[in-house]
Amino acid sequence: MSSAPAGRPPLTPDLTGAELLRWYWTLAELTVLARTMGLSAGGGKAAVTERLAAALDGRPLPPAPARRRAAGAAGRLTAPVDATTVIPEGQRCSQVLRAWFQAELGPSFHFDAYMRAYIAENAGRTLADAARHWRETRDEAARPQEIGAQFELNRFLRDWHAAHPKGTRTEALTAWRAHRSRPRD
Secondary structure, eight states: OOOOOOOOOOOSTTSOHHHHHHSOOOHHHHHHHHHHTTOOOOSOHHHHHHHHHHHHTTOOOOOOOOOOOOOOGGGSOOSOOOTTOBOOTTOOOOHHHHHHHHHHHOTTOOOOHHHHHHHHHOTTOBHHHHHHHHHHTHHHHHSOOOOOTTOHHHHHHHHHHHHOTTOOHHHHHHHHHHHHTSOOO
């Protein structure tokens, strides 16, 4: 006679790294455990999970992720900006930029992956160059994009709705809760 598998264990320092990796945990849960164990809770979910798994198994911790240098006051654009404004090193996708792009490109403008990457990687270019990039990437941006592994809920919902085209949001979220309560293996 087989018994039902045990549910998700409590998230404590008594887990092994392998057991940690078998289950779905939210970043908030992982952050609490990291702080309880005296570990850095910085970085994304994957980094915190990797750090915790190593610590739980007594392995050396992975190298700390490189800290992103925040734009200083000189590297942050303030209004007013125009088409000739140069994007400084370390510029973020700010409300100042959003307002300018929406005025220039229309209310449908939003910072998608293409624009976030452009702003981050094109210091020295102008806002006119960035607006041109936006226009040139609309066809590609409209195609279905890969959803990053860190967005587990979004990936699950996309796949669930593809398999259940008439399913409701409530059904999808119920399926998600059941999915995340099971081990990954």
